[in-house]
Amino acid sequence: MSFKIASSPHQHNQRSTAHIMRLVALACLPGIAVQAVLFGYGVLIQLVLAIVTAWLSEALILKLRGKPVFARLKDNSALLTAVLLAIAIPPYAPWWIIVIGTAFAIIMVKQLYGGLGNNLFNPAMAAYVLLLVSFPLQMTQWLPPLSLQSVDLTPLDAVCSIFTHYSCSGFSLPQLQANIDGITMATPLDTLRTDLARGLTLDESLNRPVFFAFAGTGWLWLNLAYLAGGLLLIQQKIISWRIPLAVIASLFVLSAIATLAAPDTIAGPLFHLFSGGTMLAAFFIATDPVSASTTNKGRLVYGALIGLLVFLIRNFGGYPDAYAFAVLLANMAVPLIDYYTRPRTYGHRPRSELK
């Protein structure tokens, strides 16, 4: 009789990679639905484009590498990368943005490192950074929520403006960004940043129409939807609670302290938690099992590091939102974090007792 020698994890449950990836993608659905209803249907077209590109590039590179194409495609990991990238970029960005981004994520960031499980960086976020650095204009043209737009956008308009840069009735994106008063509106984080740079105080800025209650109009619901999806994933034990909790807690604590210290220039913790990509990043992106830390203590450190970086970049850095940069920087720190947080092996003494 022979014993199979395998590396950890030794405990198995019945879930396959494909099943997990599918569940994560499904848990994004509430967020996608909210985004489609409140911000227009552009996100759905981006999703289709992203998924098709991801499958094509994955198939191409698997073929080149001489791996079984169909079996690997079925693990849904390319699908999930495509979904995450498509919901992270501005929904009305031109079609080639998402095509370049997804192809880069799959070919360069994932497959060139050796495919699923070997990539150092989160593919969706690396692609997001590529796009943000390469095409800063297109990647910051977020339309305001539908309720604030001066022009009514139909689903057909979404198709037109993604593929031709103009809506079917001939409006360009900067025109669509303007509200009824003709003032261009950006995302809440961007607006706040610009206002603060112009010398307005926090309270003066928060009176603008893009803000609602303690966060941005529409963005609050979007973040709540991702929060719901994320909690479902934790309940299903697909992701561990440690990373999301650490991200949220560190961002919360830091911005609470900072807003007490500088109430006129730094927004409060609730604004930070429910603006931009906080919930999406905390539950869906930072928890990527490949590029995140794998030890329990390490996950807390990793999440807290992301929260810290996001806080720093949002308030003192060059970009309004910073999850992509924060996640990539934390990815780089993962080998170190994992090294110093290795759990004690059963039967071995803790390192402090070894003299």
Added chain:
Amino acid sequence: MSQFKELTLQGLWKNNPGLVQLLGLCPLLAVTATVTNALGLGAATLLVLLGSNIAVSLVRNHVASEIRIPVFVLIIASLVTVVQLLMNAYTYDLYLSLGIFIPLIVTNCAIIGRAEAFASKNPVLPSAIDAIMMGLGFMLVLLVLGAMREVLGQGTLFDGADLLLGDWAKALRVEVFHADSHFLLAMLPPGAFLGMGLLIALKNVIDNKLKQQKTVEKGSIARARITGAAQ
């Protein structure tokens, strides 16, 4: 003649300073944003390499081996100064756009590497041929990388070639495609690293293909395994 052929093959392909020895990566990655810059720096490096190899080969028997490295560096530095002044005089705009990377040719390991590894052990003629071939190999890599990055980044080729070659070269400028928004990453340093990695990968793929063909042509002898259990 066979030595000449061997030197050519070594410099251009088998032992290419850019793709195989990975020497002089700093200028290679920094100035290849356009073909013109790549051509300018490639030519400057080639000139310096040729001069230094000849000079080092000439003095190789008169320099004590303990102080050979400082002597080589002095030779190279004086040649770089000459090239720098020449470019300052004749191709002023390119001189400005290459900036610090012209004086930095002194620190290009490809040059001191050839002086130490080849020119200090060989007569003048082979050293000169080696310099030309190594310089050409380096320049070719610069040009390919520059072309990749320029096409991706701006959609043009030979943009600003007149800075290097004179006014007639304005006709060389090719607009491959026109885009309103440039692919900035290709122009930025990460684009250089990605492009370089892809070039090295491409070379390895070609080498592997060639090797496979060779083994097929030779024909492998089938051997029956007689010891140990074949699993």
